Amino acid sequence: MIADLSADEEKILNDVKIRLAKYGKERGQLIPILQMIQDKLAYLPHITMEMVAQHLDIPPSEVFGVATFYNQFRFNPPGRNPVKVCLGTACHVRGGDIILENFERKLEIKEGETTSDKEFSIERVACVGCCALAPVTLIGETVHGNMAPSKVEGLVMRVQIEKEMKEREKQKNESGQ
Amino acid sequence: MLTLTVDGKEIQAKKGTTLLKACLDNDIYIPNLCYIDGIEETAASCRLCFVEIEGEEKPVTSCTVPVKASLKVKTDTPAVRRLQKTALRLLLSVHHVDCKNCPANKKCALQDMAKFLKVGLKPGHLQHCLKEPEIDTSHPCLDYYTNRCVLCGKCIQVCLTHNGQPEITFARRGFNTVVSFFGTAKNEKDSCDECIRCVDICPVGALVLKSSP
Ligand code: SF4
Ligand code: SF4
Ligand code: FES
Ligand code: FES
Numbered sequence: 001m002i003a004d005l006s007a008d009e010e011k012i013l014n015d016v017k018i019r020l021a022k023y024g025k026e027r028g029q030l031i032p033i034l035q036m037i038q039d040k041l042a043y044l045p046h047i048t049m050e051m052v053a054q055h056l057d058i059p060p061s062e063v064f065g066v067a068t069f070y071n072q073f074r075f076n077p078p079g080r081n082p083v084k085v086c087l088g089t090a091c092h093v094r095g096g097d098i099i100l101e102n103f104e105r106k107l108e109i110k111e112g113e114t115t116s117d118k119e120f121s122i123e124r125v126a127c128v129g130c131c132a133l134a135p136v137t138l139i140g141e142t143v144h145g146n147m148a149p150s151k152v153e154g155l156v157m158r159v160q161i162e163k164e165m166k167e168r169e170k171q172k173n174e175s176g177q
Numbered sequence: 178m179l180t181l182t183v184d185g186k187e188i189q190a191k192k193g194t195t196l197l198k199a200c201l202d203n204d205i206y207i208p209n210l211c212y213i214d215g216i217e218e219t220a221a222s223c224r225l226c227f228v229e230i231e232g233e234e235k236p237v238t239s240c241t242v243p244v245k246a247s248l249k250v251k252t253d254t255p256a257v258r259r260l261q262k263t264a265l266r267l268l269l270s271v272h273h274v275d276c277k278n279c280p281a282n283k284k285c286a287l288q289d290m291a292k293f294l295k296v297g298l299k300p301g302h303l304q305h306c307l308k309e310p311e312i313d314t315s316h317p318c319l320d321y322y323t324n325r326c327v328l329c330g331k332c333i334q335v336c337l338t339h340n341g342q343p344e345i346t347f348a349r350r351g352f353n354t355v356v357s358f359f360g361t362a363k364n365e366k367d368s369c370d371e372c373i374r375c376v377d378i379c380p381v382g383a384l385v386l387k388s389s390p
Contacts, residue, residue, distance in 0.1 A: 049359075061346035064359040068348040110309075 005045060012040050016048060020055050030056060034067055043074045071124075076114040079121035081140050081159050083107075088127030090134040099135050100124060102152040119163075120156070181248040190244040195219070197226050197239040200252065207252055208261050208290045210380055211329040212240040216338060220330050224264050225290070227257045236260060258294065265296050270303035271352065273311070273324035281382030287327065306352060316358040318370050318387050323355055326383035332356060332375035339374055356384070 005013065016037055023029045023036075030052065037048050044067055053060040067073045085091075085100040100122070104110055107120050114121040128136055133145025139155060178189045181196075183205055190199035198214060200207050210223035219240045227236040231249035236257050239250075251257070268287065276282045276298070291298050313321040328347070333356065336343040348357035376384050 059342035059344075059346075061343050061357075061359045064357065065346040065348055068357070069350045 005047075009041060009045070013045075013048070016040055017051065020051060023055070025056055027056060027058065030058075030063065030066055031070075034063075034073060038073060041077075043077050046075075074112060074123065076112065076121065077118070078123075079114045079118050081120050082138075083120055083122045084125045084128070084138040085111075085122065086126070086128050086134070086136040086138075087124045088131065088134075090127070090131035091136055094134040096135040096147075098149055099137055099147045099152065102149045103137070103156075106152050106156055119159075179244055179246040181244060181246065181250065183250045184252055192244070194244055195240050196228065196242040196244055196248070196250065199244050200228075200239065200250075205252060206293065207239055208265070208293060209240060210286055210327055211331060213331055213334060213378065216334060220334070223327070223329055225261055227260045228252045229254045229257055261290075262294050262296050265290055265294055266301060266303055268327050269296070269298060270300045271306050271308070271324070272300075272327070273307055273322075274298045279325065279382040280385055281325075281379075285382065286380035308353065308355065313355070313358065314387075316369070316387075319358070319373075319376065320385050320387050321356055321358070322383045322385070325381050326356055327381055328354055328356070329380060331378045331380065332384055335374045335378050336372075339372060340368070344369065345375065 019036060019040075020033065023033050033052050033055070034044060034049075037052070038044055041048070049063045049067060050060050053063045056063075068075075083103055085096060085103060087096045087100065091099075100111060103122050107115055107122065109115055109120070109122060111122050111124055125138070128138060128143065130136055130143060130145060133143070135147045137144045137147050137155075139159065144151070144155060179192055180187055180189055181199070182188075183200055183203070186203075186205075188199060188203040188205070190202070194202075195212075197207055197209060197212055201209075207226050207228065209226040211220050212223075212226065213219070221238050221241050224238065226239045228239045228242075229236050229251045230242070231251075236254070239252075265287075269291075272287070276285070276288065279285070282288075288298070290296075308323045311323055313323060330347070333343050333345050333347065336345055345356055345358055348355055348359075373386065376386055
């Protein structure tokens with residue numbers, strides 16, 4: 001289960017270690033510490049939870065239990081195109097869960113997971129502030145309103161095509177030089 | 178020794194025991210899942226062991242009541258049975274009933290309770306709601322069957338009592354709550370192999386030893 005950390009992450013991890021030492025050892029520090037780590041790394045790698053457990057002198061399983069209780073913590077690095085499906089009240093009423101299901105099926109991952117090519121991740125969010133467009137999905141920073149199951153396929157394809165176009169352009173530029 | 182009355186019968190119990198244990202010791206069955214004999218701190222989370230006590234307005238969980246002399250207790254009032262049946266039905270609504278293929282078959286707390294309370298094992302009018310994945314195989318010597326677990330917490334409690342710090346824990350919440358190994362490291366293989374208290378205490382067939390390859 002221990003994911004390999006990239007070189008960048010390794011660097012940040014050392015930074016996290018130094019910051020961790022500045023936190024008190026009371027149990028009440030657990031959540032602030034986890035939030036700090038997620039802030040730095042965008043997710044909570046397995047190894048950081050063990051570091052926290054050691055720092056607070058509590059079982060790692062307890063850190064894991066607390067962290068998984070809260071929706072705000074993630075355990076997989078976000079993909080390059082994080083898909084955020086809104087399940088706030090308005091979007092929920094207008095079938096947001098069906099949109100979520102469609103993304104899960106299309107990308108073959110569950111909410112909270114990342115595709116193996118790191119291209120997409122799926123998470124649920126609660127109201128992104130444009131309920132009039134419900135149901136809403138964010139891909140990266142782009143808002144897609146009035147979502148429908150039939151749009152899911154197209155959106156995923158668009159991201160893939162855009163990526164391919166960029167790559168082709170890059171190749172063209174390189175060969176042109 | 179104290180004397181109390183349960184269902185019109187006088188029974189004896191040692192001071193300091195819980196009402197639930199006193200009844201069970203005297204062959205008076207009260208449905209229960211989360212109570213562990215010998216561990217003081219009970220989670221009282223299963224909400225099955227209700228009884229009515231004279232002088233108390235509402236049914237109470239018998240695993241949290243210490244015996245007192247002259248308690249007058251009833252274990253089978255309509256209110257108690259209704260609470261128990263509802264709790265059991267809710268448990269079964271998130272349970273994958275497949276007793277034929279389950280190692281707990283015929284020694285399962287759910288089966289016993291269902292028989293006792295005359296509740297069918299099939300979910301009835303409640304929506305049936307199962308979790309994925311069905312089995313967590315990430316532990317080196319244990320398998321965890323998500324949809325058999327009743328989340329009684331006994332495995333975690335015995336692990337804590339025995340090892341000082343639990344190797345297993347509840348993870349996530351609500352309908353998604355599971356018992357998790359937190360990706361237990363390889364070195365736990367030996368200690369778990371020798372212990373398996375969690376497997377022994379599990380009242381259903383949720384935690385089982387990995388079948389040898
Ligand atoms: S845990 Fe009990 S009720 Fe569930 S399948 Fe196994 S034997 Fe049947
Ligand atoms: S695995 Fe068994 S003992 Fe542990 S919480 Fe589930 S039902 Fe209870
Ligand atoms: S509920 Fe989805 S945008 Fe407000
Ligand atoms: S045995 Fe009393 S609440 Fe579970």
